[in-house]
Amino acid sequence: MTSRQYDLVRSKGDRGLARAGRLALRGLAAVWSLVPSLFSIVFCAIGLLLGAVIGAMAAILPTELLSIPAVVISLVVALIPLTLPEMRHVPLRAARLLFFAFVTVELTLPIYLAVTAPGLPFISIIRIFYVGMALTFIFCVAGSTEVRQRIKAAMAAEKPICYALFALFIAFALCVPTSLTPVDSTKSLVGLTMNWWLPFFAAIFVLDNEERQEAFFRIFIYCAMFAVALSCVEYLKQERLFLRLVPASVLERDPIFSDALAKQVFRDGRYRASAHLNVPLSFSEYCSLIFPIALYFTVYGRSFRDRLLGGCGILTTIVGVLTSNSRGGVVGLIAASGIFLVVYSFNAIFRKKGSLVGPVLVVLVPMALSVVPAMMAAFPRVHKMVLGGVEAQNSTDDRYLEWQMAWPRIESRPITGYGLGNSGQIVGYVKSGGGFTVDSYPLTLITETGVLGLAAFYALIAIVLWRCTMAYLRDPNPHSAKAYALVAAFVAFTIQRLALSQTENFTNIFMLLGLFVALQQQLRAAAPAKLAIEPERSLEPTDPSRPVGTVL
Secondary structure (H helix, E strand, O other): OOOOOOOOOOOOOOOOHHHHHHHHHHHHHHHHHHOOOHHHHHHHHHHHHHHHHHHHHHHHOOHHHOHHHHHHHHHHHHHHHHHOOOOOOOOHHHHHHHHHHHHHHHHHOOOOOEEOOOOOOOEEHHHHHHHHHHHHHHHHHHHOHHHHHHHHHHHHHOHHHHHHHHHHHHHHHHOOOOOOOHHHHHHHHHHHHHHHHHHHHHHHHHOOOHHHHHHHHHHHHHHHHHHHHHHHHHHHHOOOHHHHHOOHHHHHHOHHHHHHHHOOOEEOOEEOOOOOOOOHHHHHHHHHHHHHHHHHHHHHOOOHHHHHHHHHHHHHHHHHHHHHOOHHHHHHHHHHHHHHHHHHHHHHHHHOOOOOHHHHHHHHHHHHHOHHHHHHHHOHHHHHHHHOOHHHHHHHHHHHHHHHHHHHHHHHOOOOOOOOOOHHHHHOOEOOOOOEOOOOHHHHHHHHOHHHHHHHHHHHHHHHHHHHHHHHHHOOOHHHHHHHHHHHHHHHHHHHHOOOOOOOOHHHHHHHHHHHHHHHHHHHHHHHHHHHHOOOOOOOOOOOOOOOOOOO
16 A cells, blocks of 8 residues: 655755655655545545435425434434544543433433423423433543443453343344334334433443442432332322423423323222332332342441441332332332342352351242242232232233234234334224223334344343343352342343333333443453462471471
């Protein structure tokens, strides 16, 4: 390849032909500098082609399809920071602070609580913090090679989960070309990418040490305390409190959504609280996710303050599930507790060989797990709380009916489904208040993304459960106990998904996945360091009468 750099410094004997040659090379260098490089030519060609395509789309497409070029322009704008040169300073501290601020508002405020003013659009408070977190994170990634290398190293430490996440994204993307509404499905895919995958990478970036991981877990419990306190007041007053803070003009823009929020939900004569979430089932899922984190602090807290926080978190999340009056939440708590005890028993057996702790737990854990079935058989109220009464049975029958209605449509397009956001229309089940509804996430997945999306999602869940369990059982590092809490949390999440289609807690789920990826990187980095500082074994014989090297 011809270089554009030439040695034009006058040398000794630069006379006659030598000087003429030097001047000729200088002229050629000047001419060559005017010729654009191959990269510049390709970059300009792609830019011109993209501009022509977007302009043609804006001129040809009808008004309702103008969101397609808008999405393309948004993606191009989002990628602009990645072209930035290496920066001397990136906003690391601001990115970390805004990440924790975003986690706090995500766990405590509803999406419909917004800032509005005359002439301004509806701006959610959560979105405001999200934009701040996302922009600072993107600038850190774009402007620092070190940040990119750290994220890459963390993902390399946990390849199975990262591959499964990418496979899930590909399965979602494959359903867009065959969607009944490609524009709406494209919007949904972009929304999922922004709300799920970007917080996942941000969590990997921020939660890279023990201190921030512990702070992340503590924020979950503190926010749960606030949300459950709010749900208790809501349960007593039987009204959604956050609606008082929403201006009437905002509710008038979407009367269907506002009516759904204002509707009082009862089951078996008891009010069902939702706190800051849209439906009671999402709130019970929220509590059952945080319950294992509280158990973690109770068992593995490094101080009395942490153990006290864990105990308060356990009571708080149980109260939250009771105020939501959700069967799924109760089953999720029971399953999370059972998995927590079982995994802890296996860990005691493997780590404390020769100790009686493991065998005792093996005997006691099945006895503890049998308490719930015994109480269900002895007390009808407990049976009703776990399995529900007549209204709960009607809800179960409705879900079976949804599957029956959807199955013929699923068989007609089983591979890639009908596109993101179309499950309600495809299933065709109309709820009592009007509007389509789907009440099972597996049904939503197989209808919208086909078998590919369903298989990718449950493969991800299986890989997460396996990797978290193995990280806890195999790694003697005490920090691995966080993976132990994540196992129980994801079990509760998986159970709740059977009867819940809303994805309000998925941002939290993906941030927890990012935490585990960062945790794996931390554990792998700590293992060689531990081996490096491990003292060498003494060569002194145990028996003073035997010299070194004597065969025993």
